[in-house]
Amino acid sequence: MCNILASPSCTFAAIGNLNTPLFQLYAAIKKASAQKILICQTIMILIIDDDIAVRTSLLLLFQNEGYKAVAAASQPESLELLAKNNISLIILDLNFSIETSGKEGMALLQNIKSINAAVPVILLTGWGTIELAVQGMKLGANDFINKPWSNEHLLQSVKTLLQLQQKKPEHHTRKQLDSRYRFKNIIGEDLRLLELLETIGRVATTDAAVLITGESGTGKELIAEAIHQNSLRANKAFVKVNLGGISTSLFESEMFGHVRGAFTDARTDRVGRFEMANKGTIFLDEIGDLDAGSQVKLLRVLQDRTYEVLGSSRTKTVDLRVICATNKKLDEMVEKGSFREDLLYRINLITIHLPALRERSKDIPLLVNFLIGNMKEIYNRPELSVTPAGMKWLQQLPLPGNIRQLKNLVERTVLVSRKDILDTEEFRSQLELSPGKKGNIQLPEVGSLTLDEIEVLMIKRSLEFHKNKIAKAAASLGITRSSLYRRLDKYNIPYDETSD
DSSP states (O other): OOOTTTOHHHHHHHHOSTTSHHHHHHHHHHHHHHHHHHHHHHOEEEEEOSOHHHHHHHHHHHHHTTOEEEEESSHHHHHHHHHHSOOOEEEEESOOSSOOSSHHHHHHHHHHHHHOTTSOEEEEEOGGGHHHHHHHHHTTOOEEEESSOOHHHHHHHHHHHHHHHHOOOOOOOHHHHHHHSOOTTOOOOOHHHHHHHHHHHHHHTSOOOEEEEOOTTSOHHHHHHHHHHTSTTTTSOEEEEEGGGSOGGGHHHHHHEEOTTSSTTOOSOEEOHHHHTTTSEEEEETGGGOOHHHHHHHHHHHHHSEEEOBTOOOEEEOOOEEEEEESSOHHHHHHHTSSOHHHHHHHOSEEEEOOOGGGGGGGHHHHHHHHHHHHHHHTTOTTOEEOHHHHHHHHTOOOTTHHHHHHHHHHHHHHHOOOSEEOHHHHHHHHHHSSOEETTEEOOOTTTSOHHHHHHHHHHHHHHHTTTOHHHHHHHHTSOHHHHHHHHHHTTOOOOTTOO
């Protein structure tokens, strides 16, 4: 059987009539291949490194991938090439001279950005100069890759940055977006939401690391799923990890897996979350809750795409898309020293901030109607509806719990009310029942906080009240000291081990 792409002479004999589906498929494939070749040929990559072995290796790598590439060994040579050529991307070694402080690399980066602020720059660095790489990111670099690098990882970063560079923001209606992407579970037509969906559609097909921020209940997990479903990895695994629920002692086992006998309770081998997500997407929720030690371990695997299974010395490689989410302000945590700056730069090539539901109140009727539509089937109540007055009242609520709280309120009202037409009073009665009282204690509104978040608040308040006395704090919470220690470990709450 002949290869229709490789052998044109046998192609027409094999496919016959020009109007046959096979010929049309052949033509489409050839056109796509030609377009890809044309795009690659218009891209030029500049490599700046004083090491001839590095320059030669990278030139061969990019040329084998179909890209044009040029190399420079010094600052004057690199600036000359930048001036004479339409450079699409730059690979810059921080130490491209005998002097190893990285100052020359930083100065060159600033010069490059002053000439062409839009050109993507990838820094080549070693673990010893990670802090220097972070400084470079602040000066406008887009990524940093460790030496010795993985060709696959470097190419993935290059392709991602080039794709982001080529894809320009567009403006579409919600109907147009739905015809192009898989957004059926995301409800809303607010302008900010449409801009957000535009961004998702633009970056989904790349492998860019995405950081999703926003208040609790705004739908961060739903956005992460949408990115995965619209990506080239859509038919692979989407693995969700709540980092806030993993204790420090179990982090390596959960994330990287373990072999039998690795520790006392390791009776069988365990596959880690990273291995489960290989070739797919891993969603790291509540990344702001990660302790300092676990942040270092996570940074290493995100940086090198390699890890070791607990109890084994064998290094494994992983190929995946990383999406993170948090309701915390990571910039402020970096300033306070509770979150690593290099990890923040590693996870937020693209940042998506979800607006609070009260900031897009015009979408509330759409959400309510969507929820009611689902509940008609779930609870077999086909006549369910909401009055205009009831809908207007719901739109005026502050909803600190956002979509999660709105769903909770609507569902509780449907379950409790015997009426099929829900008005203001039905919703108000359920909202008023949500704050519970016991003595002088005022509980938060349903949907505003999760059980874990309430537990963390109570533990911290008890420790503060009892001046970090573990025994007294445990007694006031109605649990044993060992139970409190387990919770302190689970939620990564700092405490003084000598306080008792």
